[in-house]
Amino acid sequence: MADEAAFQFLHNEVIQYIYKSAESGETENGRHIAKLENMGFRVGQGLIERLTKDTARFKDELDIMKFVCKDFWTCVFKKQIDNLRTNHQGIYVLQDNKFRLLSQLSAGKQYLEHAPKYLSFSCGLVRGALSSLGVKSIVTAEVSIMPACKTSREVLIKKSN
């Protein structure tokens, strides 16, 4: 519970720091997102290097994605990805029904517009991890916030060539 809290709180501070440091116009917002994404990219690279130092060589791309869903996701978010789907042509959809970095946001649609700030770091994380494993990717995230009576949120991460 409190174990991954340090990471969560630091993540929130970083977002606030980056957003506070300048105006928040439309272009500025894009630049902030890019900064967060880059930060995530480098953290993802570092983490995957450490996690894979003793693992066997991966068979194929799907094998890599499974590793990201299990070991990598657990290392960062203390839980596995709930659902991995693929079209076997290079598109992967990773679904986390209780994404930690969003679970502090109030449920409902009220804060939906702020979601991208809280997702770009994680998109970078996955892109960095995949990049270090030799998989070039584009990672995007989608949130579909459930009605307030359900507290689970979905995060879909898509990787495409």
Add this chain to the structure above:
Amino acid sequence: MADEAAFQFLHNEVIQYIYKSAESGETENGRHIAKLENMGFRVGQGLIERLTKDTARFKDELDIMKFVCKDFWTCVFKKQIDNLRTNHQGIYVLQDNKFRLLSQLSAGKQYLEHAPKYLSFSCGLVRGALSSLGVKSIVTAEVSIMPACKTSREVLIKKSN
């Protein structure tokens, strides 16, 4: 091992981000340190709130310090403080012989000058935690890097009125 790595890597990225964003003159350096310290302060506040939500009321200041050394330190750094000393007049010395956020730095005196960057966040952490528990403090850190044959490093955190 890899469990707290996400926090470590993110911490490093934050330092690099803050230092990259501007020149590193003498005054600038002080401002960066202050920014990192402030970030730590808010993270410390958030963490201690979460950690103490079910604990009994603390007896006294020493009781609070013990909680910081055990539960709080373990939550962030996955280990306890190795040694807590006090003069019973408001000065506390917390010693960590293997401080995680420095363990990535090479041993020896070569990088000693860079240590403050890697300590100010943690000073803020402790100050924030203590502040939320009603203890106003000044937290400073000292590093005495051991000869290269010993890999342990010491971090002393002093709290004084």
